[in-house]
Amino acid sequence: MVANFRKNLVISAILAVSTAFSASLSAAPTLKVGIYLPMSGRTASFGADVYSGMKMAIDEINKAGKVKINAILEDEKSEPTDSANAVKKLINIDKVNIVLGSVASSNTNAAAPIAQAAKIPLMTPASTNPNVTKNGEYISRICFIDDFQGSALAKFAKNDLKATKAAIVLDSASDYSQGLSAAFRKEFKALGGEIVTEVSYQAGDQDFSSQLTKIRTKKPEVIFVPGYYSEVGNMMRQATKLKVKGPFIGGDGWSADELAQLAGDGIEGHFYSAHFSHEDTDPAVQGFVKKYKSLMKKNPSDMAALGYDAIYFAADVFKRNGFKTDAEGLKNAINTTKNYPGITGNITLDSDRNATKPLVIIATHKGGHKFKQRVQP
Numbered sequence: 001m002v003a004n005f006r007k008n009l010v011i012s013a014i015l016a017v018s019t020a021f022s023a024s025l026s027a028a029p030t031l032k033v034g035i036y037l038p039m040s041g042r043t044a045s046f047g048a049d050v051y052s053g054m055k056m057a058i059d060e061i062n063k064a065g066k067v068k069i070n071a072i073l074e075d076e077k078s079e080p081t082d083s084a085n086a087v088k089k090l091i092n093i094d095k096v097n098i099v100l101g102s103v104a105s106s107n108t109n110a111a112a113p114i115a116q117a118a119k120i121p122l123m124t125p126a127s128t129n130p131n132v133t134k135n136g137e138y139i140s141r142i143c144f145i146d147d148f149q150g151s152a153l154a155k156f157a158k159n160d161l162k163a164t165k166a167a168i169v170l171d172s173a174s175d176y177s178q179g180l181s182a183a184f185r186k187e188f189k190a191l192g193g194e195i196v197t198e199v200s201y202q203a204g205d206q207d208f209s210s211q212l213t214k215i216r217t218k219k220p221e222v223i224f225v226p227g228y229y230s231e232v233g234n235m236m237r238q239a240t241k242l243k244v245k246g247p248f249i250g251g252d253g254w255s256a257d258e259l260a261q262l263a264g265d266g267i268e269g270h271f272y273s274a275h276f277s278h279e280d281t282d283p284a285v286q287g288f289v290k291k292y293k294s295l296m297k298k299n300p301s302d303m304a305a306l307g308y309d310a311i312y313f314a315a316d317v318f319k320r321n322g323f324k325t326d327a328e329g330l331k332n333a334i335n336t337t338k339n340y341p342g343i344t345g346n347i348t349l350d351s352d353r354n355a356t357k358p359l360v361i362i363a364t365h366k367g368g369h370k371f372k373q374r375v376q377p
C-alpha cells in the first residue's frame with residue numbers, strides 16, 4: 001500500500017510538471033490522448049510500469065515541440081467495470097481523440113465495446129487475449145497475442161525443458177488466463193505432451209495449498225500458470241513449503257517486481273515470456289534503457305517499454321493522419337501501420353489489428369531475472 005501510494009505521488013508530481021510545460025506549446029498540433037490504466041487495485045504494478053514509460057515519452061515529445069500530447073489519465077482500479085466507466089468518461093466528457101490502455105485483457109474487453117460504439121480508436125499496449133481486437137475495427141493493439149505466447153511456451157516446455165507432463169493452474173474468471181491456457185494446451189498436446197491435471201483459483205486468492213497438493217500427486221514436469229504476479233508470487237512461495245517440484249512457467253502476467261518479493265526463495269528457477277528484455281543489446285533498446293534508468297532508478301520492465309512505444313505510436317499515427325484528429329482518419333492510420341520501429345520490436349498490424357512481434361523468455365532468479373532466449377513469430 002505504502003509503496004503504491006509513493007509511486008502515485010511520484011507519478012502525479014511528474015504529470016504536473018509535464019502539464020505545466022506543455023501549456024507553453026499551444027502552437028503545435030495537439031493530440032488529446034485518454035489513458036486508462038490500473039493505478040490502484042490488485043494489478044497496480046502494471047499501471048505504474050506502463051505509465052512510467054508513457055510519461056517519459058509524453059515529456060520527450062512535448063519537449064521536442066513538433067506535436068503536443070495532451071494526456072488525461074484515468075485509474076481503472078484493476079476492475080472491468082471501472083475500466084468501462086473510465087473509457088466512457090474519457091470519450092464523453094474529456095472528448096479525447098484516441099484511447100490508450102489497458103493491461104489486463106478482461107479490463108480492455110470491458111472497455112473496448114464503448115470505444116467501438118463511439119467510433120473512437122482504442123489501442124492497447126499490453127492486452128494479449130485474441131478477443132480484444134474482435135470488438136471491432138476501432139480496436140487495435142501493438143503487442144502479440146496469446147495464441148503465439150501460449151504456443152511458444154508449450155514449445156519451450158517440450159523442446160527446451162524436455163517436459164512431457166504438464167499441470168495447468170487457471171485464474172478462472174480471467175480472459176487472459178483462459179485464452180493463454182487454451183493456446184498452451186493445444187500446442188503442448190500437438191507436440192505429444194500430456195496435461196496431467198488442471199486446477200483453478202479466483203483472482204485475489206491467497207492460499208493455494210489445495211491446488212498445489214493436488215498437483216503434487218500428479219507429478220507434472222512443468223506447472224503452467226497463466227496468471228498475474230500477485231497470485232503467482234504467493235503460489236511460488238507456498239510451493240517451496242509444500243515441496244511441489246516446478247518449474248513453473250507462465251506468460252507476461254508475471255512481469256512485476258512484486259513477483260520475486262512475494263515468492264521469496266520460491267522465485268528460483270522458473271520461466272516466463274515477456275515483450276522485451278532490458279538486456280537486449282540493440283542500440284535503440286539500450287538508449288531507451290539508459291534514459292529510463294536515469295529517470296526511474298531501475299531497469300524498465302516490458303510494460304514500461306510498451307507504454308513508451310504506445311505514446312510514440314500515437315504521435316506517429318497523428319502525423320500519418322496529416323496532424324488531423326478525426327477519429328476515422330486516426331483509425332485508418334492505425335490499421336494500416338507497417339514496420340513502425342518500436343523499442344519492443346517492429347510493429348505491423350495484420351487484418352485483425354494485432355501486431356506480430358517476437359517474445360523473450362526470461363528465467364527467474366533470486367538475484368535478478370535473466371534473459372534466456374528470443375522466440376520469433
Ligand code: PHE
Binds near residue numbers: 129
Ligand atoms: N497480457 C496481459 C493480459 O492481456 C497483460 C500484461 C501485459 C501483463 C504485459 C504484463 C505485461 O491480460
